[in-house]
Amino acid sequence: xxxxxxxxxxxxxxxxxxxxxxxxxxxxxxxxxxxxxxxxxxxxxxxxxxxxxxxxxxxxxxxxxxxxxxxxxxxxxxx
Ligand SMILES: [Zn+2]
Numbered sequence: 001x002x003x004x005x006x007x008x009x010x011x012x013x014x015x016x017x018x019x020x021x022x023x024x025x026x027x028x029x030x031x032x033x034x035x036x037x038x039x040x041x042x043x044x045x046x047x048x049x050x051x052x053x054x055x056x057x058x059x060x061x062x063x064x065x066x067x068x069x070x071x072x073x074x075x076x077x078x079x
Contacts, residue, residue: 002041011039015048024050027059 002009016025016037026045040048050056 001039002044003038004040004044007041007044009041009043012042013040013045014038015040015045022051022054023057024048024054025057025059 001007002011003015011029013026014029014037016027017023018025019036026040026048029039048056
């Protein structure tokens, strides 16, 4: 189920926070077994607002995976 209070829709995305890198990642449901992850419905995942200064990273849909085989290796402004 979606983690948003008052939302009864089924979850379709998993949201995970990486506090060390100020990074918010949205991926397919259950992709990352992370203690800081939340499941969200599609609507809430798409309308998510992230804290200022954070980076939002969306994983590709599974059908796009052949163009990005290393899902855990998305680049994001690493120095
Ligand atoms: Zn929702």
